[in-house]
Amino acid sequence: MIPIRTLFKPLAHVPVYPSREENIERMPDPDYVLIPLEYPGQIFYKPTVKQDDAVRKNQIIGRSELGNCVHASISGVVKEIKPIWSSRSFNVPAVVIERNDHPPLSRDELFAQSGVPFQSASRLEKLKVSGAISPWTLPGRHHQEEDVREFPPIRKIIIKGADEEPTLFAFELLLRQEAEDILSGLKHLQQLAPNAAIFLTMSRRLAGWGTEKYGKHAAVVGLSDAYKDRIERRVVAKITGSDIPNILPYRKMGVAVLSVEYLLTMDRALEGEGPFIHKYLTIAGRPLEKAVTVRAPIGTPIRTILENRGIEKHPYARILVGGAMKGNAQFSDQTPITKSSHGLFLMDRDEIPEEINLTCINCGRCTRACPVCLQVHLIGRYVEYSMFEKAREFHPEACHECGLCAYVCPAHRPMAQLMRMAKQYEV
Amino acid sequence: MKYDEIDFQSAKTLNVAGHPHWRDGTGLAGLQKIWLLALSPAIVASIWLFGMKSARIMGLAIAFSVLLEALCNAVVKTKERTTNWHSVTLAVLFSFVMPCDAPWWLVLVGCFIMIVIGKKLFGGYGAYPVHPAMLSYAMLLVSWPRRFDYTASCSLIDWPVKMIEPLRLIKTGGSAMADMYRWQDLLLGKQVGGIGNALVLYLLLGGILLLILRQVPWQIPAAFLAGHGLMAWILCLIDPDQFASPFFYLLSGSTVFAAFFLAPEHTTSPANRLPMFIYGLLGGVLLMLIRAFSVYTDGLAFTILLINLCYPLLDKITPRVLGIEAVRNA
Numbered sequence: 236m237i238p239i240r241t242l243f244k245p246l247a248h249v250p251v252y253p254s255r256e257e258n259i260e261r262m263p264d265p266d267y268v269l270i271p272l273e274y275p276g277q278i279f280y281k282p283t284v285k286q287d288d289a290v291r292k293n294q295i296i297g298r299s300e301l302g303n304c305v306h307a308s309i310s311g312v313v314k315e316i317k318p319i320w321s322s323r324s325f326n327v328p329a330v331v332i333e334r335n336d337h338p339p340l341s342r343d344e345l346f347a348q349s350g351v352p353f354q355s356a357s358r359l360e361k362l363k364v365s366g367a368i369s370p371w372t373l374p375g376r377h378h379q380e381e382d383v384r385e386f387p388p389i390r391k392i393i394i395k396g397a398d399e400e401p402t403l404f405a406f407e408l409l410l411r412q413e414a415e416d417i418l419s420g421l422k423h424l425q426q427l428a429p430n431a432a433i434f435l436t437m438s439r440r441l442a443g444w445g446t447e448k449y450g451k452h453a454a455v456v457g458l459s460d461a462y463k464d465r466i467e468r469r470v471v472a473k474i475t476g477s478d479i480p481n482i483l484p485y486r487k488m489g490v491a492v493l494s495v496e497y498l499l500t501m502d503r504a505l506e507g508e509g510p511f512i513h514k515y516l517t518i519a520g521r522p523l524e525k526a527v528t529v530r531a532p533i534g535t536p537i538r539t540i541l542e543n544r545g546i547e548k549h550p551y552a553r554i555l556v557g558g559a560m561k562g563n564a565q566f567s568d569q570t571p572i573t574k575s576s577h578g579l580f581l582m583d584r585d586e587i588p589e590e591i592n593l594t595c596i597n598c599g600r601c602t603r604a605c606p607v608c609l610q611v612h613l614i615g616r617y618v619e620y621s622m623f624e625k626a627r628e629f630h631p632e633a634c635h636e637c638g639l640c641a642y643v644c645p646a647h648r649p650m651a652q653l654m655r656m657a658k659q660y661e662v
Numbered sequence: 663m664k665y666d667e668i669d670f671q672s673a674k675t676l677n678v679a680g681h682p683h684w685r686d687g688t689g690l691a692g693l694q695k696i697w698l699l700a701l702s703p704a705i706v707a708s709i710w711l712f713g714m715k716s717a718r719i720m721g722l723a724i725a726f727s728v729l730l731e732a733l734c735n736a737v738v739k740t741k742e743r744t745t746n747w748h749s750v751t752l753a754v755l756f757s758f759v760m761p762c763d764a765p766w767w768l769v770l771v772g773c774f775i776m777i778v779i780g781k782k783l784f785g786g787y788g789a790y791p792v793h794p795a796m797l798s799y800a801m802l803l804v805s806w807p808r809r810f811d812y813t814a815s816c817s818l819i820d821w822p823v824k825m826i827e828p829l830r831l832i833k834t835g836g837s838a839m840a841d842m843y844r845w846q847d848l849l850l851g852k853q854v855g856g857i858g859n860a861l862v863l864y865l866l867l868g869g870i871l872l873l874i875l876r877q878v879p880w881q882i883p884a885a886f887l888a889g890h891g892l893m894a895w896i897l898c899l900i901d902p903d904q905f906a907s908p909f910f911y912l913l914s915g916s917t918v919f920a921a922f923f924l925a926p927e928h929t930t931s932p933a934n935r936l937p938m939f940i941y942g943l944l945g946g947v948l949l950m951l952i953r954a955f956s957v958y959t960d961g962l963a964f965t966i967l968l969i970n971l972c973y974p975l976l977d978k979i980t981p982r983v984l985g986i987e988a989v990r991n992a
Contacts, residue, residue: 646690
């Protein structure tokens with residue numbers, strides 16, 4: 236029987252994870268890391284190290300065609316370079332480094348390695364050498380690295396200070412705990428793009444404090460805690476006043492969307508405080524009492540992070556990289572965390588519905604939950620019976636894959652996957 | 663742990679699936695259980711008012727429905743399970759419109775029409791075009807009209823009210839006859855009718871529970887009651903001698919039953935908000951028109967069947983898809 240308490244809530248209301256640790260803990264360096272050299276569709280680094288090379292923390296180990304760099308997150312020896320399964324794709328080349336506790340590379344050594352001294356490097360070069368991939372080359376679905384010599388004509392910059400997912404808290408914690416660095420990052424951003432309007436989204440609870448703190452440098456936008464109000468493309472559409480479909484990168488519309496974590500990375504790069512080798516991520520799920528946010532070196536395997544949190548055996552059935560709504564389930568707990576892993580979520584077997592993909596009962600909850608007003612129940616059934624031409628008449632390409640349709644579905648149908656099939660079908 | 667010692671195959675038992683990983687958690691069986699929970703005040707009140715007669719009919723209907731459903735699922739390969747409680751809900755809804763002296767074979771024939779013809783022949787839960795319980799009720803009503811004479815069925819019951827169906831009183835005697843029923847009696851279900859369809863207060867309680875739990879969108883019941891009241895008011899203004907006040911029509915017969923439990927049935931009601939409102943309004947108006955101008959005293963079955971047939975057409979009124987202009991321009 237369903238707990239009565241959970242019944243009294245509006246449909247399509249995704250609850251925020253109830254408890255969380257406020258401190259961000261710093262994880263020690265793991266015994267080995269697997270640093271992926273490719274973020275499919277985004278960027279590809281060519282390795283600059285070979286097998287058995289000794290590398291030091293902060294050292295450049297890969298460089299993309301346009302000079303963006305990836306760094307060793309621990310000091311050690313390159314064990315091998317081999318294809319791995321990353322959290323979102325497979326056969327990604329990765330550098331395996333085994334730790335040997337040598338001291339990290341200093342700023343000047345790092346910039347000496349790249350050939351440009353820090354003092355004479357341009358801002359763009361500083362960003363590239365520090366591995367802060369330029370945000371205007373990133374978001375969007377079918378994107379490639381683009382050669383951006385100057386700052387592109389971006390009119391609106393939106394900084395995400397509120398986590399999209401209900402189980403992630405890293406952005407919000409950073410917003411409060413690294414306030415000074417974020418302020419300095421905002422100033423840098425203003426210098427980089429003097430003509431752009433900067434918006435900073437944050438939870439409505441923090442908006443008063445945020446306006447006081449950041450109001451001079453950015454327009455603070457308060458968001459409610461509901462997942463429905465935090466879906467990134469909808470937030471961007473509300474702020475900019477125009478919808479940007481999933482198939483277009485933001486920069487084509489003169490908009491850049493970046494997180495506070497990226498802002499911090501950018502600030503550190505421009506101040507010369509070190510490259511992007513650490514990732515903030517929130518770990519939540521039933522084995523933990525509270526959701527904890529940790530700072531871990533990039534490339535740390537999930538297993539190591541969980542062991543560090545005291546989760547030894549397997550009290551979980553499913554590991555997600557990301558949040559509970561949009562995360563990717565992992566087949567192995569040896570998957571390393573990458574620059575785009577914002578969190579881990581552990582699920583128990585009894586949290587997973589036993590029966591999935593029953594027949595649609597036409598209740599229409601998916602359609603009423605859809606943030607872009609798609610006829611989800613019709614599209615889902617057309618795709619189920621391979622009537623793709625029919626399905627495309629209902630504009631499935633406007634879908635943001637937020638997953639609210641599948642969340643409310645009483646028949647536990649894979650609505651998000653059906654929608655994706657409808658989108659990817661070319662007539 | 664050293665890199666050489668890792669067994670990459672060690673975690674093969676991990677469970678994988680596509681997003682989203684959180685689900686609302688209701689499930690089809692949970693959905694039906696909530697509906698039964700909402701029907702339970704009316705079930706209890708029915709047994710309290712009619713005694714074992716109503717328990718007998720409900721028990722027979724549930725038993726026949728579940729057995730027929732299990733039989734169908736065994737014969738035809740289907741994804742649907744008997745354990746999703748849908749046949750139980752349908753059986754309760756169907757038994758509510760039965761007269762209290764219905765013989766067992768009438769219940770059996772009704773359940774056969776409902777489960778085998780109305781539901782499974784069309785493809786099961788989610789595929790039928792009209793409400794199976796109402797289809798079965800309509801067919802029985804046309805085939806054995808004498809059996810569905812509620813006034814005759816309740817002749818042995820002794821309540822302190824006029825033991826004639828309230829809607830029949832109005833139909834035959836004009837609005838003056840409305841004084842024979844006090845509104846308290848109508849509200850508390852002390853009116854001649856089926857074993858459950860006229861228990862206004864208890865059905866209203868269950869309906870409000872469904873609204874609070876967001877199982878039924880508010881648009882359909884609200885529009886249904888509004889449309890019914892509005893139409894009754896207009897008719898009452900035109901001919902006050904023949905038609906009683908709108909409140910009488912709202913409280914008598916199966917208006918509340920239709921508004922909260924039959925019209926908003928998942929499969930046979932629209933999915934969008936505006937069509938749901940029009941659908942409810944249409945139902946309310948149609949029910950009043952059938953009550954006023956047809957040979958049937960209570961037009962429940964035909965109202966629900968007719969609006970069910972309208973719903974695919976109404977659902978063509980869809981909201982604008984956000985962001986679609988940008989896709990076209992891209």
